[in-house]
Amino acid sequence: MSIEEEPLQGKEEIPFGPRRRSFAVRLRSIGALSYYTGILVVIRSPGFIVFSSTTPFTVLFFLFVVGGPGYVPYGLIGATVSILVGAGLFLGADATFNRLQFKFQDFCVASPLTGVDYMLGLSLGELTFVTPSLLVLFFVFGYLRLITWSFPLALVIMLLAWVFSSAFGFFLSTFILRSRSAFSVTSLVSTLLTVVPPVFYPIQVIPARFRFVAYLAPTTHLSILMQSVLGLQSYPESQLIVSWAVLLGFTIFFFALAAFKARWRQP
């Protein structure tokens, strides 16, 4: 049976024409990408969930064993930041594979899909892999009575963490030339952003003269804000203003970088 023999009901009188990329159509595209590259994969291969959460939970466990229960709340914040930033950065590795191995990016470039929609779709899909881990962490947050009226603000900080790291990961992916490099580059960046800076512990642990290095990492500011919002540590107002400004600045900068400077079409 050929395609022409059975016209699509309700659409048959309309020959193929460009579909206006309304907001609803764009949302549909983003949803479709996240479903087929994330949700469906998690449903069919749940083992991926374990892989994406191994490092943060391992660090959390060591903090508990070495530092004692007092460090657990800091460890929880660190694990949350680490998981979200890791999800964003591993989007970079997956996007590299999609481009170089599966040639899926080229398939999408030659379609009405925009680079930003593609990035958002993949990053939402990537979020699926870490959602179960985040739910476990939220449960522990609740158990430790860390979920208070200010928790929605913590969710906003988490959202910004995810957006900036996803945009950074995607931007990075469009410049990686070999798929073998993808995981090593993203793992290195992930370690530099989530394990080295004071993400799992308060910045006060670092000697004062070296703190300026920690402040260079956006994840340091993420943790400062989270620790403050959840009432673990009090910081001067000026510090919080700077941290908000840095976090928002990084988010806008990386999103703009991904939207305008990522190599959607190859030069």
Add this chain to the structure above:
Amino acid sequence: MQVPSSSDLAIESISLSKTYGKSSRPAVADISLSIPKGTIFTLLGKNGAGKTTFLRMAATELKPTSGTIKVLGFDAVTQTRQVRERIAAVPQEMRTFESLTPYDHVMLSLTSRGWSLSEARPKARRTLNSLGLTPYSKTHSDELSGGLRQRTLVAMALATEAQLIFLDEPTIGLDPVARRAVWKLIVDLKHSGKTILLTTHYLDEAESISDKIAIVSKGRLLKVGTVQELKSSLSETTRVDIASGFYEEELHSFGKVMRIGENYRVLTDEQRASRLASLAIERRARANVSPVSLDDVFIDLVGESETDEEEQ
């Protein structure tokens, strides 16, 4: 010959060139080409000849270094949105996702383009049916044969109802039966009014399904025409394949001699072919006489070297 007007053209490139990075040799050099709508147009050349680079520039995946290229009347460099709304492409060596089924792949293609589920579901089912993929529609692609996976990829492009479809080496690595299935599909696409730009290095593929063929080598366009026009471009009409019993030097008096592996191929006219065949019979040598083919045109233009052209 009637020259098609711009509105009849699916692709029109003028002096299109592409040089990668700091390479000294352009991957595509000064190609001017007009591809009419509703045809199967094939770029034929060895690996690395520049076919994929040309296709990727037309499909808005790659920016040209110089020249212009219009796709369905829109500039492929500055009017990418308009072009992308009207095209679909299956890149060379594209792979399916292991955990997705053929049905998932087609749904992914349609819904990521913005189709609603109610539109996409019946379209996906009908497309899979038309490609004989219905029995495998729920099989994960890592359990499918190479041919079925390739058909799945073609289905992803075909289902979109795009006016212009780019297929970059769509039958590479497929067995003869699977290749013929993909050929039939491409011809069906043309019959439904689509334009197909195909790249291949398989001569039989180009000869079997193309309305027009452009022979490309080292980034340059060597010749364009129908299979018949290309064959007619050779001054010789007949070829004689000789397995043994002759020295190369004595064959030169009969026509143009090519070395094909251990054998010789002589391109000549019918009269001299007949004389050569008679001589072969006298010497009890094996000779095969046939009309010139696209193969001969290709070798005449590109050369006999079996190596790929410079990799991009």
